[in-house]
Amino acid sequence: MAERMDDVEVANQRPPVIEPGYTFGTVTDKISSIVLNRPTSTGWFIGFGVCFLLTMMMLYAIGFLVLKGTGIWGINIPVGWGFAIVNFVWWIGIGHAGTLISAILLLLRQTWRNSINRFAEAMTLFAVAAAGIFPLIHTGRPWLAYWLFPYPNTMNYWPQFRSPLLWDVFAVSTYFTISLLFWFVGLIPDLATLRDRSENRWAQMIYGMLAMGWRGSARHWHRYETMYLLLAGLATPLVLSVHTVVSFDFAIAIVPGWHTTIFPPYFVAGAIYSGFAMVLMLAIPIRKLYGLEDFITERHLQNSAKVMLATGWIVAYGYGIEAFMGWYSGNRYDAFLLWNRLHGPYAFFYYLLLTCNIGTPQLLWIRRLRTSSVGLFLVSLVILVGMWLERFVIVVMSLHRDFLNSSWGMYYPTRWDWMTFIGTIGMFLAAMFLFVRILPMISIFEMRTLLPEAEVKAE
Amino acid sequence: MKTTPIYGMMAEFDSATDLVAAARKTHEAGYKKIDAYSPFPVEELTEAIGFHKNGVPFVTLIGGLIGGISGYLMQYWMMAIDYPINVGGRPYNSWPAFIVVTFEMTILFGGIFAVLGMLALNGLPMPYHPVFNVPRFAMATKDRFFLIVFSTDPKYSPTGTRQFLESLGPRSISEVPS
Numbered sequence: 001m002a003e004r005m006d007d008v009e010v011a012n013q014r015p016p017v018i019e020p021g022y023t024f025g026t027v028t029d030k031i032s033s034i035v036l037n038r039p040t041s042t043g044w045f046i047g048f049g050v051c052f053l054l055t056m057m058m059l060y061a062i063g064f065l066v067l068k069g070t071g072i073w074g075i076n077i078p079v080g081w082g083f084a085i086v087n088f089v090w091w092i093g094i095g096h097a098g099t100l101i102s103a104i105l106l107l108l109r110q111t112w113r114n115s116i117n118r119f120a121e122a123m124t125l126f127a128v129a130a131a132g133i134f135p136l137i138h139t140g141r142p143w144l145a146y147w148l149f150p151y152p153n154t155m156n157y158w159p160q161f162r163s164p165l166l167w168d169v170f171a172v173s174t175y176f177t178i179s180l181l182f183w184f185v186g187l188i189p190d191l192a193t194l195r196d197r198s199e200n201r202w203a204q205m206i207y208g209m210l211a212m213g214w215r216g217s218a219r220h221w222h223r224y225e226t227m228y229l230l231l232a233g234l235a236t237p238l239v240l241s242v243h244t245v246v247s248f249d250f251a252i253a254i255v256p257g258w259h260t261t262i263f264p265p266y267f268v269a270g271a272i273y274s275g276f277a278m279v280l281m282l283a284i285p286i287r288k289l290y291g292l293e294d295f296i297t298e299r300h301l302q303n304s305a306k307v308m309l310a311t312g313w314i315v316a317y318g319y320g321i322e323a324f325m326g327w328y329s330g331n332r333y334d335a336f337l338l339w340n341r342l343h344g345p346y347a348f349f350y351y352l353l354l355t356c357n358i359g360t361p362q363l364l365w366i367r368r369l370r371t372s373s374v375g376l377f378l379v380s381l382v383i384l385v386g387m388w389l390e391r392f393v394i395v396v397m398s399l400h401r402d403f404l405n406s407s408w409g410m411y412y413p414t415r416w417d418w419m420t421f422i423g424t425i426g427m428f429l430a431a432m433f434l435f436v437r438i439l440p441m442i443s444i445f446e447m448r449t450l451l452p453e454a455e456v457k458a459e
Numbered sequence: 460m461k462t463t464p465i466y467g468m469m470a471e472f473d474s475a476t477d478l479v480a481a482a483r484k485t486h487e488a489g490y491k492k493i494d495a496y497s498p499f500p501v502e503e504l505t506e507a508i509g510f511h512k513n514g515v516p517f518v519t520l521i522g523g524l525i526g527g528i529s530g531y532l533m534q535y536w537m538m539a540i541d542y543p544i545n546v547g548g549r550p551y552n553s554w555p556a557f558i559v560v561t562f563e564m565t566i567l568f569g570g571i572f573a574v575l576g577m578l579a580l581n582g583l584p585m586p587y588h589p590v591f592n593v594p595r596f597a598m599a600t601k602d603r604f605f606l607i608v609f610s611t612d613p614k615y616s617p618t619g620t621r622q623f624l625e626s627l628g629p630r631s632i633s634e635v636p637s
């Protein structure tokens with residue numbers, strides 16, 4: 001009994017969302033000075049430089065692709081989707097955590113989100129941008145990608161609205177637009193802060209134009225708050241719909257392993273799972289390097305770890321149901337798929353996936369690991385690898401052994417596949433480097449509302 | 460020499476609590492054309508200056524309706540009227556397949572209308588505004604709280620309003636040139 005009481009006490013002494021002792025002024029100074037006063041470090045230039053070179057490598061690979069066609073990739077018949085779709089789903093999924101943090105946690109009044117929502121939203125934007133590249137270049141003729149949109153044309157045709165691939169075009173482009181709006185309007189009051197605090201004429205003008213003359217009027221704040229809540233209310237079903245629609249790309253097809261009703265919830269949970277892993281992999285170095293441990297506290301790391309643990313179990317349930325249905329459905333193709341996963345040529349990746357996504361996250365039950373930055377960083381890395389493998393297993397293992405033995409084959413990615421994939425990671429990180437350098441990475445005005453002095457005392 | 464017209468009288472406060480109290484007293488004293496500025500949203504402040512309703516939800520609703528209805532009609536017209544394709548004898552107006560795009564269009568237009576509606580109703584973008592003429596107003600985006608009585612208010616008088624604002628115990632008072 002005594003021990004249990006201790007546990008309760010320990011649980012109640014959760015680390016604060018923001019360390020005590022801060023005022024409106026010091027919070028403002030601390031976050032805005034990273035952008036305005038802090039000299040750009042050599043480490044930043046090296047990191048950005050490396051990522052920029054990787055981006056150039058991606059552009060080179062895409063350039064060669066445009067020149068030669070998708071034959072330079074490892075895709076073939078029967079595996080027509082390959083890395084392009086694996087990476088697309090992986091990146092889109094990563095983006096989901098940003099919207100979850102900024103919209104869903106806002107509606108649930110989880111105020112701890114205030115210190116991580118800004119860069120999580122930026123992460124969403126860059127991840128969706130990286131994701132968008134893949135279906136575009138996978139079309140083979142990306143210069144005709146505008147054919148995907150319904151526009152009046154001389155060919156006298158319209159795109160097929162009954163196809164999930166077209167739903168995807170609408171879902172992903174809506175998601176990008178709404179994420180961009182959400183991120184930008186969230187920035188407006190902080191851009192006004194930077195405008196007023198900057199001493200550089202150019203910075204004043206640029207931040208000033210972007211802030212659009214924000215002056216913090218009570219009427220403006222009122223409409224702003226209403227708009228922000230409504231946008232969160234719209235973004236919440238949107239984010240759930242996006243990965244649902246992505247899963248429809250698979251589930252509507254009759255391919256074994258794709259044609260299942262569990263795909264939408266299982267994809268959404270997997271998306272949040274990998275997204276929180278990416279949030280942690282970004283937050284842990286950022287808080288260390290920029291000395292933001294007081295704002296991004298252990299509370300944030302622990303909460304993210306718990307979200308990963310929960311969504312990890314939903315994903316594990318998804319794997320379990322997939323395996324169960326392979327047996328229970330009595331469908332020999334489904335049963336074969338299960339056998340092929342366990343014993344086929346790609347079985348190693350299936351076992352690796354189970355280790356990464358179900359085994360490793362169980363370490364998060366250990367409190368000491370949840371409070372260790374290095375431990376969380378490594379677990380997140382493993383989860384990101386695991387979630388990438390999940391999409392590899394879904395895309396490649398379902399396709400490579402078709403219904404007829406005559407259409408069996410193997411898929412091996414080529415160096416162009418790898419260059420494009422690693423290049424998008426470089427592009428994503430290069431964009432993050434630029435973001436932390438030129439915009440406030442933590443929402444200053446929302447941090448002010450967390451301070452005790454923000455509370456209006458009754459007379 | 461031409462005298463600059465006056466936009467209003469501005470008082471500066473140290474805390475949100477002080478500003479809300481001052482705004483409430485000013486409103487009760489009969490000043491109707493007032494506004495308050497804070498570095499973060501203060502719910503009580505909106506009520507204190509007598510501002511209750513805003514048009515953002517309505518604009519968002521209109522946007523969502525436009526998006527949803529036009530999204531469905533677009534698909535109906537393209538798939539059932541202008542370019543009908545017979546897929547195994549299934550109906551041309553296959554509405555379940557049109558739900559996703561209708562939904563996404565609702566969200567897209569609702570979201571765009573919400574943001575643009577908020578900006579338009581707030582009169583933004585407006586890079587220049589008379590309140591920026593007060594040098595101390597730069598602190599409004601950091602840690603200071605401001606109350607303004609506009610010179611268009613019928614009760615406004617250069618001396619009377621200043622005396623009234625002084626009675627609220629502000630940190631400083633300045634006249635805002637327009």
